[in-house]
Amino acid sequence: MTANGWIQIIIFFAAIFACAKPLGVYMAKVFEREKTFADVIFRPIERLIYRLTGIDESKEMRWTEYATSMLLFSVVTLLVTYAMERLQQYLPLNPQHLPSVAPDLALNTAISFTTNTNWQNYVPETTMSYLTQMAGLAYHNFFSAAVGIALAMAFVRGISRKESNTLGNFWVDTTRASLWVLLPTAFIMALLLVSQGVVQNFRPYDQAKLLQPQVVTTVGADGKSTSQTVTTQTIAQGPVASQEVIKELGTNGGGFFNANSAHPFENPTPLTNLLEMFLIFLIPAGLTVTMGRMTRSPAHGWAVFAAMSALFFVGVAVSYYSEAQANPLLHSASMHVNQQSTALQPGGNMEGKEVRNGITNSALFATVTTDTSTGAVNSMHDSYMPLGGMVPMVNMMLGEVVFGGVGSGMYGMLIFVILSVFIAGLMVGRTPEYLGKKIESFDVKMTMLYVLIFPLSILGFSAIALMMPNLGLASLGNSGPHGFSEILYAYTSTTANNGSAFAGLSANTHWYNLSLGAAMLVGRFLMIVPMLALAGSLARKKLIPASPGTFPVNTPLFTVLLVCVILIVGALTFFPALSLGPILEHLLLHAGKTF
Amino acid sequence: MWDIGCVIGSTLFFVLSIAYVFGCERLGAKGAL
Numbered sequence: 001m002t003a004n005g006w007i008q009i010i011i012f013f014a015a016i017f018a019c020a021k022p023l024g025v026y027m028a029k030v031f032e033r034e035k036t037f038a039d040v041i042f043r044p045i046e047r048l049i050y051r052l053t054g055i056d057e058s059k060e061m062r063w064t065e066y067a068t069s070m071l072l073f074s075v076v077t078l079l080v081t082y083a084m085e086r087l088q089q090y091l092p093l094n095p096q097h098l099p100s101v102a103p104d105l106a107l108n109t110a111i112s113f114t115t116n117t118n119w120q121n122y123v124p125e126t127t128m129s130y131l132t133q134m135a136g137l138a139y140h141n142f143f144s145a146a147v148g149i150a151l152a153m154a155f156v157r158g159i160s161r162k163e164s165n166t167l168g169n170f171w172v173d174t175t176r177a178s179l180w181v182l183l184p185t186a187f188i189m190a191l192l193l194v195s196q197g198v199v200q201n202f203r204p205y206d207q208a209k210l211l212q213p214q215v216v217t218t219v220g221a222d223g224k225s226t227s228q229t230v231t232t233q234t235i236a237q238g239p240v241a242s243q244e245v246i247k248e249l250g251t252n253g254g255g256f257f258n259a260n261s262a263h264p265f266e267n268p269t270p271l272t273n274l275l276e277m278f279l280i281f282l283i284p285a286g287l288t289v290t291m292g293r294m295t296r297s298p299a300h301g302w303a304v305f306a307a308m309s310a311l312f313f314v315g316v317a318v319s320y321y322s323e324a325q326a327n328p329l330l331h332s333a334s335m336h337v338n339q340q341s342t343a344l345q346p347g348g349n350m351e352g353k354e355v356r357n358g359i360t361n362s363a364l365f366a367t368v369t370t371d372t373s374t375g376a377v378n379s380m381h382d383s384y385m386p387l388g389g390m391v392p393m394v395n396m397m398l399g400e401v402v403f404g405g406v407g408s409g410m411y412g413m414l415i416f417v418i419l420s421v422f423i424a425g426l427m428v429g430r431t432p433e434y435l436g437k438k439i440e441s442f443d444v445k446m447t448m449l450y451v452l453i454f455p456l457s458i459l460g461f462s463a464i465a466l467m468m469p470n471l472g473l474a475s476l477g478n479s480g481p482h483g484f485s486e487i488l489y490a491y492t493s494t495t496a497n498n499g500s501a502f503a504g505l506s507a508n509t510h511w512y513n514l515s516l517g518a519a520m521l522v523g524r525f526l527m528i529v530p531m532l533a534l535a536g537s538l539a540r541k542k543l544i545p546a547s548p549g550t551f552p553v554n555t556p557l558f559t560v561l562l563v564c565v566i567l568i569v570g571a572l573t574f575f576p577a578l579s580l581g582p583i584l585e586h587l588l589l590h591a592g593k594t595f
Numbered sequence: 596m597w598d599i600g601c602v603i604g605s606t607l608f609f610v611l612s613i614a615y616v617f618g619c620e621r622l623g624a625k626g627a628l
Contacts (some may be wrong), residue, residue, distance in 0.1 A: 067616045075609035079602060086598065103597035107605065442623050521605075525612050533619040 001324045002341060005360035009316060012274060012364065013309070016281045020305065023282065024289020030180045031153045031173065032294065042180050049175055060166035063536025066154055067529055069170040070147060074114055074525070077143065082110040084136040085128075094129035095204040101127060104513040111517040113140035115524035116148060116405060118247070118254030118375055118499035119516060121508040125236035125257050130202055137254060138243040142186075145250030145283075146177035148407030151528060152287055153177075153294075155411040158535030159435055160295045162543045167535055177407075181283065182250060189279060190245040196275075197268035198241040206235040240265055248279035251405040253375030253499040261365070261378040262354045273361055273378065277368045284308075284372055284403035287410040295435055299554035304413055307562045311402040312371055315391050319363040322388030324348040328590055352383025363388065370395035373405030375499030382477075382486070382502040386589060389502070390582035393489055396496040397578075398570040399454060405497065411531050415450050418443065418534070420558070420565045421551060430549035437541045446534040450527050455573045457495040457522045461515055462488050462577070471511040477504030480595035481588065485581035490516060495523035 029036045050057050061069065084091065085106035089099050101109065105121055112119045113136070124133065150173030157167050194200050210231055217227045240256045244266050247253060253260075261267040261276055285305065292301020326339035327349055341347030346358040353362045362379035369376050370392035381392050395402060401413040422439050425432025432439040465472030465487050476483040482504070489502040494516045501507070507516060552558060585595065 064616050064620050068613055071609050071612050071616070075606060078605055082601065082605075103601055107601040111605070446619070446623075521608050525609075526615065529612065529615050529619060533616075533623060536620075537623060 001320055002360070005320065005324075008360055009320070009364055012277055013312075015274075015278055016285050019278075019282060020285040021289050023286030024301070025293060027149075027181060027283075027286055027290040028293040030176050031168075031290070036180075038180060038184070042184075046175060046179055049179070050172075053171070055169075055171045055175070057169065057172045059169055061169050062165050063154070063158075063167050063532045063539075066167050066170045067532045070151070070528070071525065073143075073147070073170070073174070077140065078110050078114040081113060081136045081140065082106050084132055085109060088129050088132050091129065091131050093131035093134070093202065095202070096126075096129070098127065098129050101132075104510050105508060108513040108517045109137075111520050112494075112499065113137050113252075113254065114144060115497050115520045116140075116144035116250070116252060116373060116408070117494060117497040117520045117524075118252045119494050119501065119520065120254055120258075120499070121513060121516075123258040124255060125205075125238070130238055133243060133256060134239055138246060141243065141246040141250050141252040141254070142178055142182055143174065145182060145246070145252065145406045146174045148251075148405055149177035149181065149283070149287070150174045150407065151532070152291075152407035152410040155414055155531060155535045156291050156294045158538040159414070159437070161539045162436075162541065164539045165536075167532070167539060182246065185279075185282075186242075186245045186249055189249065189275065190241045192275065193241040193244055193272055196272045197264075198244055198272065199237055199265045200239055200241040201237055202239065203237045205237055208233045208235055236265075244276075245279065247376055248276045248374065249283065249406075251280060251284070251372045251374040251409075253369065253373075253377075255376065261376050262357070262380075267378060270356075270361075273357060273365070276376070276378075277365055280368050280372050280374050280376070281403050283406045284409045287407065291410060291414070297435060297554060300435070303554050303556075303559045304417065304562070306556075306559045307566075308371075308402050308404075308413065310559070310563055311398070311566065312367065315371060315395055315402065316364055316367040319367050319384075319388050319391040320360060322349075322385045322391070323353075323359050323363045325385065327385065329592065329594060332592075349383075349385050349388070352380030354378060366392050367395065369500060370498060371400065371402035371404070373400045373408055373497045373499075375493065375501075377500050380503055381489075381500060382504045386482075386485075386582040386586035389485065389489075390578060390586075392500065393485070393492055393578070393582065394570065394574075396492045396498050397458070397574045398566055399451075400496050400498065401566060408497065415447055415531065415534070416566050416569075417553065417562060418447050419451065419569070420562045421553065422447070423565060424551040424561060428549060428551070433544065433546075433550050434538075434553065436543040436546070437538050438544060440537075443534055443537055446530040446537065449530040450534070451569065453522065453526050453530075454495060457519050458488070458491045458574075459577060461491040461495075461519050465491070465511075465515065468511075471509070475506045475509055475512060477506065478595045480593075481581050481585040482595035485585065488577055488581050491519050494519040497523050 085101040153173050154167040213229050213231045219225045243256050257263040288301045288305040292298040330337040348359045357378050365378045399412045421434045422432045486502040486505040
């Protein structure tokens with residue numbers, strides 16, 4: 001680790017800290033329909049949308065209506081995307097004449113983008129047409145993020161309202177999240193990305209003549225090897241900047257290219273790298289301020305922000321330290337590889353990392369993308385040192401509440417807040433209260449349903465895949481604990497709606513397309529329902545005045561308790577699985593074994 | 596055949612999710628869960 005590296009990390013975090021309050025206050029005004037500087041532009045458009053679609057913006061919804069509207073919206077958009085992929089070869093904007101997508105892969109992809117996961121079992125530039133990328137996938141990048149923000153607002157209203165049966169209007173919240181927050185930010189930032197060299201066009205792919213022809217040898221199914229001389233290289237093009245910006249801003253993560261943010265057309269300069277990480281944290285950080293303002297307890301919002309920040313710095317420190325260390329096998333007496341950090345080389349573990357990004361910006365990006373539900377990558381997590389690779393996995397296993405996905409991070413963290421308040425209430429022997437609301441039996445049961453569905457999906461699907469040699473194990477690229485980690489990572493990433501991968505798993509098979517699709521659906525919708533049920537229950541409650549037994553939720557003590565609850569729940573649930581994967585791999589690496 | 600299975604399977608998941616919504620509501624109202 002270097003001082004330069006830590007300065008870069010601190011600059012990144014300072015930018016987030018500086019923008020959290022102005023953005024958070026703006027979003028609170030948008031969702032509470034207060035006057036903002038953007039009214040003159042967006043209010044007429046918003047009214048026009050409601051007039052055209054027949055939405056009554058004054059109509060409030062009970063939690064069941066809110067949940068049902070969200071589910072209906074999701075299933076319709078999922079099926080439209082599926083149809084678009086299946087009919088791709090007959091549709092326009094397909095200059096490469098790409099064929100239609102196979103049904104199981106099309107289903108996996110439609111689920112993946114509907115659930116804000118963006119797990120990709122395909123190579124985008126050789127599978128998806130420009131129309132599919134824009135109208136099918138980037139469309140979901142906007143609206144799955146908008147739905148996440150709408151759900152977070154519904155939950156915050158559940159906390160802030162008293163004796164109310166309603167949580168807002170799903171269609172209005174989703175429209176406002178898209179129109180007032182996501183679209184304008186994405187438009188401005190996309191222009192900034194284009195100025196840095198991110199491509200934005202509809203041209204067919206370019207063919208470049210190689211200065212030095214390459215001889216490529218391949219082995220066929222019959223075991224015979226054939227060689228051919230390659231003299232040209234295909235350079236993929238497309239409307240990249242417009243998708244790149246919402247990929248980060250909406251914590252989606254699905255790359256226009258297979259190499260994702262390691263590709264120079266997606267992430268060409270140090271400034272775009274910083275900007276992309278900034279966009280990932282921007283809205284989730286702002287939502288802590290929004291929550292504090294809407295619940296009329298700004299200090300509580302900052303206490304939650306502090307808990308998220310503490311967990312972020314622990315994660316980035318472990319990741320950065322692990323990757324900056326020399327690989328002990330390359331350092332051994334027989335190999336003598338120089339892995340020191342010098343003016344000419346970054347040192348440490350550079351396997352799977354872009355030289356332009358180096359150790360610091362790879363470790364930071366990996367932490368940021370898995371603290372949130374993004375899943376974009378600028379380095380290959382499969383090539384990290386065992387403990388370095390464990391950090392992204394742990395970030396996801398904690399429920400992606402370290403800033404988290406847009407909206408989903410906020411309501412996920414508030415679930416942990418309620419769990420913390422409940423535990424604090426048990427410790428002092430008083431009925432737990434949260435911002436003037438009593439936390440009762442139904443609330444705790446919905447909280448536990450939310451908390452338990454998550455590991456049930458991850459560990460259940462992983463166990464099934466590991467028990468089936470012809471289906472689960474046949475796709476592994478590595479054996480031993482690293483192979484175990486590849487499967488565990490896949491189901492963790494999909495259930496957590498992250499979408500990043502340990503790329504050693506070849507997951508474009510019937511089994512993985514369907515089972516990972518099921519994990520994404522469970523991780524998104526079966527967790528949202530108890531969350532909204534809890535919000536509905538909280539909204540109906542009376543406010544009770546604070547008493548000496550009320551546990552304050554705006555103090556450093558609360559922040560420490562919240563961090564401990566998150567870590568203990570995560571550790572108790574996943575430590576056995578981590579012991580079989582990255583922890584065992586770390587110990588075996590130092591005993592001289594790799595996988 | 597695959598297409599029919601994919602459409603029916605995903606639609607069925609959402610139908611069950613809507614039933615799950617009303618199941619939570621009903622059990623919450625009864626105080627039975």
